[in-house]
Amino acid sequence: MANKPRFFKPSRQTAKRQLPAKPVEAEILNFSHDLRGVARIEGKPVFIDNALPGERVRFRYTDRRARFDEGQLLEVLEPADNRCAPRCAHIDACGGCSLQHLQPAAQIxxxxxxxxxxxxxxxxxxxxxxxxxxxxxxFGYRRKARIGLRVQRPAKGRGESKSSPVFGFRAKRSNELVDIRECHVLHPTVAERIPELRQLVAGSEGRAHFTHLEVAVGEDAAALVLRHTRPLSEADRRRWCQFAVDSGLHLYLQPGEAASAHRVWPEGGAERLSYSLPEFDLTLGFHPLDFVxxxxxxxxxxxxxxxxxxxxxxxxxxxxxxxxxxxxxxxxxxxxxxxxxxxxxxxxxxxxxxxxxxxxxxxxxxxxxxxxxxxxxxxxxxxxxxxxxxxxxxxxxxxxxxxxxxxxxxxxxxxxxxxxxxxxxxxxxxxxxxxxxxxxxxxxxxxxxxxxxxxxxxxxx
Incomplete structure (x- = not known):
């Protein structure tokens, strides 16, 4: 007992077990700076995703801290007038966009x-x-994006033997990836091909060494940059090149974070996409990894x-x-x-x-x-x-x-x-x-x- 520490700081996991087990009802008073709904329970602010000011909601606690708590929306009991139905099925988890439940004019x-x-x-x-x-x-406005790629290992004790790829964006306030099957803010040139891209990643031998896809859509063409930490097998290279030919998307490979990306299809020509500023009679070229x-x-x-x-x-x-x-x-x-x-x-x-x-x-x-x-x-x-x-x-x-x-x-x-x-x-x-x-x-x-x-x-x- 002599070596027992004087103070015990509970782990985050221990703190989670101390959260109220039952759902709580509350009135949403206003927005936080990141546009989460804010309720007050016994004088303490609670930030609740997807809740709008003026609503009465049912939520469950997900975290408790010294100055504020956080909660997950379970049910809207009395909706606000400016609430609308979100278009995306991943709205509750995905951090790519989080305000589809609020009418555009109210967002502004x-x-x-x-x-x-x-x-x-x-x-x-x-x-x-x-x-x-x-x-x-x-919707359909986003011409640059990074789609995360990760292999989900089979869960122990469930009889699963094959790993499955996760294809998506980071979760809200987390580095974990949310597996997506659709994205309505991504430009349609790429968004419409998400099912094909998911299959392409799943069928690749080297998928465990893929980290992300950079998406860049110009006015003249669109490009994918595949970041991989190990060289592609010849079969994977053929598979990805064939997808590029069939889809018309330019394909770049980036074999490491520090390495430069190089285009493998189409061959020849400048590695550029472009956008125009017609009012100024300008067309600007950019590399898919450039900031635009x-x-x-x-x-x-x-x-x-x-x-x-x-x-x-x-x-x-x-x-x-x-x-x-x-x-x-x-x-x-x-x-x-x-x-x-x-x-x-x-x-x-x-x-x-x-x-x-x-x-x-x-x-x-x-x-x-x-x-x-x-x-x-x-x-x-x-x-x-x-x-x-x-x-x-x-x-x-x-x-x-x-x-x-x-x-x-x-x-x-x-x-x-x-x-x-x-x-x-x-x-x-x-x-x-x-x-x-x-x-x-x-x-x-x-x-x-x-x-x-x-x-x-x-x-x-």
Whole structure:
């Protein structure tokens, strides 16, 4: 007994056994930041998937923590007016999209509420003018996705002898895969072939060494990138190539996480897909593993809005930070005197230069640089800039903002994929002398809690 620890911390499994066994009824009061329904039981918040404010529901506890609990919806006793029937059979488990039970217009309203709340609460800034939301098709929009592949080992004691593949997306708040047979947000070019792809994976000798399929759908073609940790057998290679020929999907193999993907069908030609921005007479090429916006319809609207808000003029120099393959840089170049696109990843900078040449644009320059380092020592920054466009990753751009303030641009347009970091950066810009003028949401990811937004800042006079 002398070695017995003074304190015993129950394991997660032990804590699970202490959950209330009986279902609980509750009223859903509001939404959480990730758009789960929130009830209060004895003053403590409970986050419940698929529940909507104003509903009375029956749920069971799935987790209890110090500051909040979590629950699983069992039954909607009194539905909200904005509830609708989800189209997907996997809505309860799959984390790919989680809001199909909420009408699209209500989703937009909630995303606007989140944006305004984050700007006010985190950034301590108000929005003088709320821009109209950018919306498009709510299904079949997703042109980039990663489908996880895993082999499910046979359960002991059940008499099963053959392993079965799991084909799908991660579960909600988990790294576990949900085996799917349909996906309504994925572009139909690939979504309609999910049954065939499942059979293809199941029939492959090396399926235990497959980790995922990258899906990329351009306007001209679609591609699959199979990531596998061991070389394919000749039979598997023939099987996958035949599927590519029959389906018309381009096939790439990636033999390891660090290895580059190479196309095996069709043979020859540039390894590129493409999308267009007709308003600017542009076609941009991309590799299937490049970052591009997943929703081409919203991307077109977003680019047009960003250019209109920035309003570049023929005699002006414009800076596009986190420029990627030129999604904003090249449209801006159609109107500005000169545009400098800066990106941290050299492969994307090379792609941007390729796209500029393909579209006969000679007033755009692309630079690979550390975006957190001081810009003032670089020749491309020495001429100053009239206007700036920012499109940072989820972490935001707080390290860059003091440098931008020193450049004293007349206007900054900030495109954000994370309202909390936009709010933080809006507060920092306010301290640096830039006032938030307008902001609005863009529904890049319908049926998800993801909030894409755009904001305009100008110097305080």
């Amino acid at each position: 309203a909630e995303k606007e509420r989140i944006l305004l709340d984050q700007l006010s609460r985190i950034g301590e800034v108000a929005v003088p003018e709320l821009l109209p939301p950018l919306t498009g098709a709510s 916006q997943v929703n081409f319809e919203i991307n077109r609207q977003m680019v047009a809005r960003a250019v209109a808000l920035l309003d570049p003029r023929p005699g002006e120099r414009v800076l596009d930070l986190f420029c990627g393959l030129g999604n904003f840089t090249l449209p801006l170049a159609r109107h500005a005197g000169q545009v400098i696109g800066v990106e941290g990843e050299g492969a994307l900078t090379a792609r941007a230069e390729e796209n500029a040449a393909a579209n006969d644009i000679d007033n755009a320059q692309f630079v690979t640089a550390d975006l957190t380092a001081d810009m003032r020592g670089h020749g491309w920054a020495s001429g100053g800039f009239h206007k700036v466009l920012l499109d940072p990753p989820r972490a935001g751009a707080v390290e860059v903002l003091p440098q931008l303030a020193r450049l004293q641009p007349q206007r900054i347009v900030y495109v954000s994929c994370n309202p909390s970091t936009l709010a933080r950066d809006a507060g920092e810009l306010a301290r640096l002398g830039y006032h938030l003028q307008r902001a609005g949401v863009m529904d890049m990811f319908p049926h998800t809690a993801h909030v894409e937004s755009i904001a305009v800042f100008e110097p305080v006079l």
